[in-house]
Amino acid sequence: MAIGIKPSALRQTRWHEYLIRFALGGLATVFAGAMAKMFGPETGGLFLAFPAIFSASATLVEKHERQRKEKAGLRGTRRGKEAAALDAAGAALGSFGLLAFGAAVWLLAAYSAGLSLLVGSVAWVVVSVCLWSIRRWIGA
Amino acid sequence: MTEYVIRFFVGGFAVSMFAVLGDLFRPKSFAGLFGAAPSVALATLAMAFWNQGPTYAAIEGRSMMIGSLALCLYSIAVCQLTKRYETGALTATLASLILWTAAALGGKWLLLG
Numbered sequence: 001m002a003i004g005i006k007p008s009a010l011r012q013t014r015w016h017e018y019l020i021r022f023a024l025g026g027l028a029t030v031f032a033g034a035m036a037k038m039f040g041p042e043t044g045g046l047f048l049a050f051p052a053i054f055s056a057s058a059t060l061v062e063k064h065e066r067q068r069k070e071k072a073g074l075r076g077t078r079r080g081k082e083a084a085a086l087d088a089a090g091a092a093l094g095s096f097g098l099l100a101f102g103a104a105v106w107l108l109a110a111y112s113a114g115l116s117l118l119v120g121s122v123a124w125v126v127v128s129v130c131l132w133s134i135r136r137w138i139g140a
Numbered sequence: 141m142t143e144y145v146i147r148f149f150v151g152g153f154a155v156s157m158f159a160v161l162g163d164l165f166r167p168k169s170f171a172g173l174f175g176a177a178p179s180v181a182l183a184t185l186a187m188a189f190w191n192q193g194p195t196y197a198a199i200e201g202r203s204m205m206i207g208s209l210a211l212c213l214y215s216i217a218v219c220q221l222t223k224r225y226e227t228g229a230l231t232a233t234l235a236s237l238i239l240w241t242a243a244a245l246g247g248k249w250l251l252l253g
Contacts, residue, residue: 004166010163010164025180029148041197041200042199042252046248048180049176050240051233051236054233057175061229081227081228084222084229085220088219089219090173091175092212095215099209101178102203102207105197105201109194109198109201113194116197117186120178
């Protein structure tokens with residue numbers, strides 16, 4: 001399947017689900033800052049890759065896929081879990097992109113804040129998408 | 141206190157934006173890439189640059205690399221639990237947090253002391 005955008009998927013998500021993700025994201029950022037303040041940047045930095053909203057996202061993916069299948073008159077429990085597994089497989093690849101982001105900030109922070117965050121973001125996209133494409137290409 | 145309030149709103153916004161992108165894209169394995177988006181990192185590091193300076197942000201970036209490897213192990217664990225053992229997503233993601241914590245702290249201890 002080629003990469004595509006499905007705007008109708010946004011209608012599947014209820015407003016309270018957006019609110020939960022916003023709150024969890026906000027709390028994760030506060031938590032990461034608090035950890036850095038308490039234990040220093042070496043420990044605090046670990047929490048920049050903490051899977052804070054992964055539970056909420058994976059549960060939503062599972063729920064939406066299950067509902068979609070049940071609407072079509074099929075048993076969706078298994079498909080829901082498979083969708084969550086695929087989501088996690090994507091995140092495993094994306095974590096290498098996150099590693100590249102961290103490396104860019106580590107190496108470029110001394111030169112410019114904006115540049116290091118920009119290069120880090122581009123590195124995240126490039127590494128993540130390349131790894132995903134390679135995985136599709138080899139059929140893993 | 142004000143700093144934490146700002147952190148909450150900036151982080152919540154960044155995480156929400158990446159989550160919406162994840163909802164939009166297909167196939168699901170591609171959308172999953174956004175589960176490892178640097179949303180919390182962007183918000184936190186931008187504030188670290190602003191408040192503590194580049195050296196502090198660089199140290200956080202270096203540790204983040206260890207956290208990312210822990211996230212990779214975490215994601216693989218969630219994938220295996222849901223696919224092979226048909227564990228529910230909520231149980232799998234919460235149980236695997238133990239693995240992330242052990243890998244991140246263990247990795248830091250091994251690599252940075």
